[in-house]
Amino acid sequence: MSSIALNTSALGEALAARTADGRPISEVFLVACGGSLVDLYPARFFLATEARRLRTDLYTANEFVHAAPKALGDQSVVIVCSHGGITPEAVEAARISRVRGSLTVTLTHNDSAEIAAFADHNVLYEWGDESSVQNNPMAITLALCLEILQHAEGYPAYQDFRAAIQQIDAVVATARHKVGERTTAFAQTYRDAELFYVLSSGASYGHAYGFAICSLMEMQWLHASAIHSGEFFHGPFEVTDRKTNFIVLINEGRTRPLDERVISFLERYAERYEIIDARELGIGVLPKSVVDYFNPVLFYSVLCDYREALAKVRNHPLETRRYMGKVDY
C-alpha cells in the first residue's frame, strides 16, 4: 500500500523531470465521479485559494471527456481518482490526459486497475475503517497538490501543511469518539426522515455534496441536496420550516461565519437540524494557516459513523443498490 511520503517524493521527481526544460506546470485538473470527485474537492479549494498563478479545476469525468479544456496539454498535471479503477469515463479521462501529453496521476484502491495503464504515476490507496485517513484519497490528493504548489511557485505555509497531515489522524480519532452517542441519537431522531439538506462551505462544501449524493441518495435511497452555506440565503432558505431536515457542517477557519449564519437562522425558523462542528470536535489543534483545508477530512470520518447509525436503525444496509452495478446504464 501507499504512503504520503512515498507518493509526494515520486511526484516531486516527476515534476522536476517534466519542468527541466524551463516550461512550468501551468494547471492542475482534478477529475473523478461521485464519491471520488468529493475526495478531490478539498484539494481543488486549496489550490484555488492559495495559488497565486497556478490554475486549477475540478471535473466530473464524463464532462472532462466530452468537453476537455483547451488548456489540457503538456504543462498540465491531471489527477484522476477512481476507487475501482474501471469506471469507463474515469479511465477515458486518464487516457485523454496521456494523449494530450499531461503528467497523469491516477489514484485507485484496485491493484489491478485498468486506469493505471494510463498513468505516469499510479497511487494505490488504503480504504476502510482501519486505514489511516492520511492514506485515504482525500488526504493523499491534498498532499500531492501541496507538492505541486510548492514546486510551481512556493507556498509559505508548506511546513504547517505537512505538520497538519501528521496530526489529522489523532484529531479524527478523538472526534469519532466524541460523536459516538450523538450518532445513535441522530439516527433515532431522523429514522423516518425522507429528505435532508446538507450545508457547508469552503473546503467542506464538496463533502456536504458527498454526504447528500453518496451516503443518503446512493446508500440510503433518501432524497437529499447539498446547499452552500453562502447560497442558502439567496433562495434555498425559503423552504425552511419546522418539518424540514438539515445537517450543517460548521468549519473551523475563514468560512466559519457563513456556516454560523445558517445556524443562527435555523435556530429561529427550523426545529430539525443536526450540527457537526469541527471546532467543537477538536480540529483547532491544527495550524491556523491551513486548518481550513482539513475540515472535510474530519467531517468525512465522523459522518461515516452518522450514516452507519442511520443505516442500522432504518434496516437499510449501506451496501444495498438497485441500479449501480446491477443494470446497464
Place this chain on the structure above:
Amino acid sequence: MSSIALNTSALGEALAARTADGRPISEVFLVACGGSLVDLYPARFFLATEARRLRTDLYTANEFVHAAPKALGDQSVVIVCSHGGITPEAVEAARISRVRGSLTVTLTHNDSAEIAAFADHNVLYEWGDESSVQNNPMAITLALCLEILQHAEGYPAYQDFRAAIQQIDAVVATARHKVGERTTAFAQTYRDAELFYVLSSGASYGHAYGFAICSLMEMQWLHASAIHSGEFFHGPFEVTDRKTNFIVLINEGRTRPLDERVISFLERYAERYEIIDARELGIGVLPKSVVDYFNPVLFYSVLCDYREALAKVRNHPLETRRYMGKVDY
C-alpha cells in the same frame, strides 16, 4: 439602459489601458449570489473550456469575501453581479476587488445601486419579459468574457460567438412559442409534486441549479436539487423510482451525450420526467463552434414559462416570500 456593443467596447478600452504596461490579465473571477450567480455560470464554463492560459473561477459572494483567492490583484478582472445592487456580500466583494487593485466590473438592474460605487465599470442591465435576452446579465457576462478572452489570448471562434449573440433572441422567441402548451400540461402533471431533481450538464448545469434553488425552492417553496448529468450515475440515480420527479435540460453540443444517457435511464426506471431539449427547440441554427455556451440562455427563458404555469396552477405567486427581505438574517 445598456447594450452589449456599448459595454464590450468600454471594457475593451479599460483592458487596453490596464495592460498598457505589458502585464497581462491573468484571471477572471465571477462573483454573485443565488440567481445572479446562476447568470455567471455559462461565462465561467466558457472561459474554463476555451482559455488556453487565462484562469477563471466562480464564487458565491460571501465565500469570496471571507476566503478571497490569493491571486486576486491588479492582474485580475472581477465581475460582480447583483440584481438589486445592495446585497451586502456582493457589495463587499466589489469593494475588496477594488482594494486589491483588480479591474472591477459590476452588473445590476438598479440605477442607484450601492455596488456601482466600487466599480471601474458598471453595467445597468435590462430585465423582465419584454427585454431582449441579449441585454440580460447572462448574455452580457458571456459577451464581456468573450472580449476578455479575445483581448488576453485571442479566441478562434470570436466572430461565431458575436454572431450567436445576434441570433439568440430569435431562437428564444421561437422556443417559447413552441413550449406554450407544454408548460400548461407540465403544470397539470406536476401540480401536487413536492420535490424535483433538475439535471443538465456543460454550460447549463448552472441553470439546473438555478431552476432548483430560485424557481422551485425560493419562488414555490418546493424541495429541489440540481444534479449534474455526468454525476447522476455515480450515486444520485439510486433514488430513481416511478414516483420521483425529474426535469432534464438536454444541451445541444459536446455534453449532449451526458444528458441523453440520463434520459435513456429514466425511460426505463422512472415515469415522471419532463424533457426540455435545446436541439428540438431550435438552438441548432447557432454556429456549432459556440452553440454549447448558449443553451442556458434558451433554457432560462423557456423555464420562466414553465415556472409561471406551475405557479398559476398551484396558486402560489412567484413573488411570495416568507423570509427573503422580510426577516433579519
